[in-house]
Amino acid sequence: MRCFALLVPVTLTALLWAFSATAHHGWNWAESEQTEMTGTITEIYIGPPHPRLMIETEHGPWQVDLGNPRQTRDAGFVEGEAAVGDLVLIRGHRSNNKDEHIIKAVRATIDDRVYTFYPSLLREDQ
Structure with missing residues (x-):
């Protein structure tokens, strides 16, 4: 009985952790329409689970989630490609x-450099 009493809270904790870890994985949390926004980079993080930028826009600060580390690297966005203060x-x-x-980036453009994280999802017609 003691094992069962310990198993229930451990299982519930694991389920809650798994749910929170997957909360922003996939696309269900995001709008289906694509939009564009411009801002100034205030922070850059390159690492798991998702590289991200913080940008300051005319509507306040936004978190920009990039692709996973491999997608971000394959898009050419690596350490040193952008700097705090760059317009994106x-x-x-x-x-x-x-x-x-929060916005999930399909593409980022800095100066004349274009980084496409999800080529198959890029829609120019919206």
Whole structure:
């Protein structure tokens, strides 16, 4: 009985952790439409689970989630490609939750350098 009493909270904790870890994986959390936004880079993080930028836009700060580390590297966005203070154009999918200022980038453009993280998802017609 003691084993069972320990197993229940451990299992529930593992399930909650797994749910929170996958909350922003996939695309269900994001709008289906693509949008563009421009901002100034204030932070850069290159590493797991997702490289990301923080940018300051005319509507306040936004978190920009890039592809996974491999996709980000394959797109050519590696350490040193961007710097705090650079102007960036992001094309991607905003969070369905209007209170979250998060966008999943499909493409980022800095100066004349274009980084496409999800080529198969890029839609120019929106």
